[in-house]
Amino acid sequence: MKKTTVYPFTAIVGQENMKLALMLNVINPVLGGALIKGEKGTAKSTAVRALADLLPAMEAVRGCPFRCDPQDKSDMCEGCLAKVEERQMLTSHIVKMRVVELPVSATEDRVVGTLDIEHAIKHGEKKFEPGILAQANRNILYVDEINLLDDHIVDVLLDAAAMGFNTVEREGVSYSHPAQFVLVGTMNPEEGDIRPQLLDRFGLSVMVAGEHQTEQRMEVIKRRLAYEQDPENFVKQYQKEQEELGQRIMLARQLLPQVAIGDDLLALVAQVAIKLDVDGHRADITTIKAALTLAALNGREKASLDDVKRAAMLALPHRMRRKPFEEGAFDYEEVEALFAQQ
Amino acid sequence: MGRNFVFPFPAVEGQDPVKKALLWNTVNPLIGGVLISGEKGTAKSTLVRGMAALLPGMKVVELPLNVTEDRLVGTLDLEKAIKEGKKVFEPGILQKAHGNILYVDEVNLLSDNIVNCLLEVSASGVNKVEREGISFSHPARFILIGTMNPEEGMLRPQFIDRFGLYVEVKGLEDLNLRVDVIKRRLKYERDPAAYVGQWLEKAVEIKEQIALARDKVDLVQVSENAVRLAARIAEKENCAGHRAELAVLETAKAIAALCGRTYLTVKDIEEAAGFALPHRVRQKSSASVCLPEQDPQDDGTDAGQREKDTESPEEGRDQPNSEQQENHNQGRDMDRGGDSSTRNSEPDSGENNHEESAAAGENDDDIQEPGEIFIIKPLEIKPVDRRKRRGSGKRSKTITGPEHGRYVRYTFPRGKLRDIAFDATIRAAALFQRERGKNGLALAIRNSDVREKVRERRTGSTILFIVDASGSMGANQRMKAVKGAVLSLLNDVYQKRDKVGMLAFRKNTAELLLGVTRSVDLAQKKLRDLPTGGKTPLAAGLCLGYELIKAVMLKDPDAIPFIVVVSDGRANVPLTGGDPVDDALRAARKIAAEGIKSLVIDTERDYIKLGLARKIAEAMKADYQKLDELEAGRIACSVKGLVR
Numbered sequence: 014m015k016k017t018t019v020y021p022f023t024a025i026v027g028q029e030n031m032k033l034a035l036m037l038n039v040i041n042p043v044l045g046g047a048l049i050k051g052e053k054g055t056a057k058s059t060a061v062r063a064l065a066d067l068l069p070a071m072e073a074v075r076g077c078p079f080r081c082d083p084q085d086k087s088d089m090c091e092g093c094l095a096k097v098e099e100r101q102m103l104t105s106h107i108v109k110m111r112v113v114e115l116p117v118s119a120t121e122d123r124v125v126g127t128l129d130i131e132h133a134i135k136h137g138e139k140k141f142e143p144g145i146l147a148q149a150n151r152n153i154l155y156v157d158e159i160n161l162l163d164d165h166i167v168d169v170l171l172d173a174a175a176m177g178f179n180t181v182e183r184e185g186v187s188y189s190h191p192a193q194f195v196l197v198g199t200m201n202p203e204e205g206d207i208r209p210q211l212l213d214r215f216g217l218s219v220m221v222a223g224e225h226q227t228e229q230r231m232e233v234i235k236r237r238l239a240y241e242q243d244p245e246n247f248v249k250q251y252q253k254e255q256e257e258l259g260q261r262i263m264l265a266r267q268l269l270p271q272v273a274i275g276d277d278l279l280a281l282v283a284q285v286a287i288k289l290d291v292d293g294h295r296a297d298i299t300t301i302k303a304a305l306t307l308a309a310l311n312g313r314e315k316a317s318l319d320d321v322k323r324a325a326m327l328a329l330p331h332r333m334r335r336k337p338f339e340e341g342a343f344d345y346e347e348v349e350a351l352f353a354q355q
Numbered sequence: 356m357g358r359n360f361v362f363p364f365p366a367v368e369g370q371d372p373v374k375k376a377l378l379w380n381t382v383n384p385l386i387g388g389v390l391i392s393g394e395k396g397t398a399k400s401t402l403v404r405g406m407a408a409l410l411p412g413m414k415v416v417e418l419p420l421n422v423t424e425d426r427l428v429g430t431l432d433l434e435k436a437i438k439e440g441k442k443v444f445e446p447g448i449l450q451k452a453h454g455n456i457l458y459v460d461e462v463n464l465l466s467d468n469i470v471n472c473l474l475e476v477s478a479s480g481v482n483k484v485e486r487e488g489i490s491f492s493h494p495a496r497f498i499l500i501g502t503m504n505p506e507e508g509m510l511r512p513q514f515i516d517r518f519g520l521y522v523e524v525k526g527l528e529d530l531n532l533r534v535d536v537i538k539r540r541l542k543y544e545r546d547p548a549a550y551v552g553q554w555l556e557k558a559v560e561i562k563e564q565i566a567l568a569r570d571k572v573d574l575v576q577v578s579e580n581a582v583r584l585a586a587r588i589a590e591k592e593n594c595a596g597h598r599a600e601l602a603v604l605e606t607a608k609a610i611a612a613l614c615g616r617t618y619l620t621v622k623d624i625e626e627a628a629g630f631a632l633p634h635r636v637r638q639k640s641s642a643s644v645c646l647p648e649q650d651p652q653d654d655g656t657d658a659g660q661r662e663k664d665t666e667s668p669e670e671g672r673d674q675p676n677s678e679q680q681e682n683h684n685q686g687r688d689m690d691r692g693g694d695s696s697t698r699n700s701e702p703d704s705g706e707n708n709h710e711e712s713a714a715a716g717e718n719d720d721d722i723q724e725p726g727e728i729f730i731i732k733p734l735e736i737k738p739v740d741r742r743k744r745r746g747s748g749k750r751s752k753t754i755t756g757p758e759h760g761r762y763v764r765y766t767f768p769r770g771k772l773r774d775i776a777f778d779a780t781i782r783a784a785a786l787f788q789r790e791r792g793k794n795g796l797a798l799a800i801r802n803s804d805v806r807e808k809v810r811e812r813r814t815g816s817t818i819l820f821i822v823d824a825s826g827s828m829g830a831n832q833r834m835k836a837v838k839g840a841v842l843s844l845l846n847d848v849y850q851k852r853d854k855v856g857m858l859a860f861r862k863n864t865a866e867l868l869l870g871v872t873r874s875v876d877l878a879q880k881k882l883r884d885l886p887t888g889g890k891t892p893l894a895a896g897l898c899l900g901y902e903l904i905k906a907v908m909l910k911d912p913d914a915i916p917f918i919v920v921v922s923d924g925r926a927n928v929p930l931t932g933g934d935p936v937d938d939a940l941r942a943a944r945k946i947a948a949e950g951i952k953s954l955v956i957d958t959e960r961d962y963i964k965l966g967l968a969r970k971i972a973e974a975m976k977a978d979y980q981k982l983d984e985l986e987a988g989r990i991a992c993s994v995k996g997l998v999r
Contacts, residue, residue, distance in 0.1 A: 137437035182426035283533035293396025
């Protein structure tokens, strides 16, 4: 079968913040995903889909519907865990991390999984049929137009995202499996808001706008036309860049566990969080994690003040205390000033 | 089950009230659980899960939001039925939860049907199952623990009452503590196993503490005086029912047991009251306006009474702790302060009627900042008919058509079959498998077995705000109060996932500020920037509103339309040249004729009351409320914050 081509990630013009937020999440999957807000036609979906090409390979248990990590007992599904406990060898294979899409029209049973009807009718036995959350384990879960998602789907999504586990108690089946995914959502703010609770689950957020310089805009058009005319050739042109970026991400993943951060910077972040009066502690934690990941991406073993600043710009804007109606505008200058005071 | 590591309970920085409430519950299951409410990212769920590791002989059973009724209460065992033709009960979550902790994350998002089941069972302590030919009952006593973010809406009062205790959490404000939170989390994530190991000693310590206290809790004596004190506190706070006192006493027992005592002190009871009462303070029903103002003297005597009480309890020699009492008075004062300040900003001036000569105000547009936002009495919007509706939102519960909404239970199909409840169908067929010819399949299903899904979903309403922005509204900072009120309504709208539209009328026309959208934020911005000034073309406003809502009804028949008119009713611009008030009344009647529900908020606050808004409301068959009355909810709600 002919592989369908995807527009290369490196060929996207501009939109540096968005690209950065996505890359950071690939390097550090516990960062908490990214929300991309922006008008139509700003390469939001293109970027997320293009990400697939850069995703690293990982080891997974063969035949496991959840692609459990054979090395990590803490997040295994029941099946794999039972095997480990019986001292069976788990055979593993290498799979690529991928982007799993959650369509806005998805029904709850398909999202969380449900009774396998076919199995029940043919064999008279109950069996759990995994849903999208199962597919999403250890992968990226992408929801386009996330603000249009049905409320009750959002609820179960939140539930799973919070626990890292999907517990299913429905239609006669009772099942629980790991569901750790990088949640990536895109939305057009004109179409309505997203609930603060869901908003907070996103590690990072970026606002994208169309490029405003004529040259940049022309470049966008040129590349798009070139791609549409001859996708394969276009992809080939960017192959080298893609490989380099993939390599850089791999290295960053390896480096990440060694990256350290000074106590002064921790205190600084906490102070900014207090000053900005953000809800809860997720803001601080995510800012630091993003700063560490940024340092790793740049091949450094220590996070710098600049890393922290950059990270704050990605991790804080959607966390400004926003009772539904308080002005929630994120003031970049104010944050800049807060950092400068120190 | 996987999830071998959870963030250790003792490693959670701060949040002592939550920790305490959880510990007390494990020591004394009779307390009846705890509801943890607070902003996101404050370790609510982390603590509950962490606690599971500390429990001797108990486990935490999770109730996921996706639960269906059959899994909650239990049902026919499918496999046994098909293979052996036997009717056997397959236990659900409630049986698993018996003697354990039942934990619901985001408990305020649970479907109504499930909440009903929970209420019934937790009231009786027995789960009776009568379904699918099964008749079975088993004891189901459990500690109910729920976490919720109040921004997403509140719980029903009966349900709230089921929780023994109530705690609010907030993020930590202290810099050093915050830094610690980050550090601990990072360490945990780098190597969960090692981190859990580090805290093992501490965890074991707590475990032993719990075990010791559990042995002791039944020995704790509850004296007559203690009971009286608990009852008095509960009565004073106007708590509904008697569960409050019981929860106070049981909690106090746990506190004493944890301290290694077998007697209660006044302090125990007062500490317990701080947790057991806040959610039980009775909300005034929407009929009565506000809490009967207690005069301070009353407080005084009461406090005296209490002090007398505290002198005579058993061994309780602790100082009579009047802190709580003080808090009270403070809270109440603050409340009054707030109230009077809003009133003061409106010095009832005699210079009314200046809007009648409105031409003068033509150019002095002014934009007033919105006033204080408060919690309002919820709008009651019910669908008039029982049509199936689609659409999302949380205002009104409605049964939805196929493929939309949450599958909660099954029913017998009526008419054309569209949405088969496979699990229920198979269960229905299962019992007859031995007698039926199967054509090589494992299961033969006949028409009589087929069941259909019942899905539930809340439908939002479409609420159109028609705001008077004429000069009369600009007088005396009135617009400030109006903006505050409308913002408060919008707050409610957000929680219920309604759609909103907004139009304002002033000078000579009505203008659409915001087409119908789900973006409550936009509505809020438009409102904030709304200038006032000019005459009052009320009729034009109503007509435009009418047209708009008609269009919405055509486009989206599932939407439940609702109109909110905010005005003093002093129309002075006619539609075409007739009498301005008559025109407005005519427009109002048109809206009433369409059966559109509506609410008129009367902003008239002048000495000379013309009562025009009331007339408009009558013509529109609308509910009528004065601006000040709308704020009544605030008084009832602020009371909740007092008992701390």
